[in-house]
Amino acid sequence: EAGVTQFPSHSVIEKGQTVTLRCDPISGHDNLYWYRRVMGKEIKFLLHFVKESKQDESGMPNNRFLAERTGGTYSTLKVQPAELEDSGVYFCASSPRPMDANYGYTFGSGTRLTVV
Amino acid sequence: LAKTTQPISMDSYEGQEVNITCSHNNIATNDYITWYQQFPSQGPRFIIQGYKTKVTNEVASLFIPADRKSSTLSLPRVSLSDTAVYYCLPDTGRRALTFGSGTRLQVQP
Numbered sequence: 574e575a576g577v578t579q580f581p582s583h584s585v586i587e588k589g590q591t592v593t594l595r596c597d598p599i600s601g602h603d604n605l606y607w608y609r610r611v612m613g614k615e616i617k618f619l620l621h622f623v624k625e626s627k628q629d630e631s632g633m634p635n636n637r638f639l640a641e642r643t644g645g646t647y648s649t650l651k652v653q654p655a656e657l658e659d660s661g662v663y664f665c666a667s668s669p670r671p672m673d674a675n676y677g678y679t680f681g682s683g684t685r686l687t688v689v
Numbered sequence: 690l691a692k693t694t695q696p697i698s699m700d701s702y703e704g705q706e707v708n709i710t711c712s713h714n715n716i717a718t719n720d721y722i723t724w725y726q727q728f729p730s731q732g733p734r735f736i737i738q739g740y741k742t743k744v745t746n747e748v749a750s751l752f753i754p755a756d757r758k759s760s761t762l763s764l765p766r767v768s769l770s771d772t773a774v775y776y777c778l779p780d781t782g783r784r785a786l787t788f789g790s791g792t793r794l795q796v797q798p
Binding site: 577606608615616617618621629632664665666668676677678679680681682683 | 723725730731732733734735738780782784785786787788789790
């Protein structure tokens, strides 16, 4: 089966511009998570979707970040306007509901965002 | 949330067994212990999960004592390709994961 796919793999934008990251979870996985690693820091949780509903968005840093998951399939994370401190690697993960103890969460390879 | 403590780094040689221990003194009753592996430029990859005693799969073994205040990931006969960062994470399967700094394992020839 296909894994979690993230697009683009890399993005370089100027401060003030808008960027949209996309995540395609494994088909049938209701849970979808966004995480972020800022340079030199630990991987931090951003938000959690269950199907199309936001279950937990306590990790979203501010209102410049907007996540959607229309139809409960793929998800997008938009940063508008981007700031220098938004640079980092954005990971998406998915899991079935309830999670399969033998497989855990499946992560994508991430999108490396650089804001200059 | 349970706080975990792992060694920052470990070194090993090919063919050796590597044991990485994680402390989680205040782990919750409904938390499982999961371990993830991460290579550079990739997302974390699930290795193994357990609740108590010993769990083994084709990749690793996980030992969790009765008090569940620690766990040990055992990698048999490591190879160069096992060089990665390893994360110990409490998980209920119903909330997001909380990553720490992990253990950077360097396997040398």
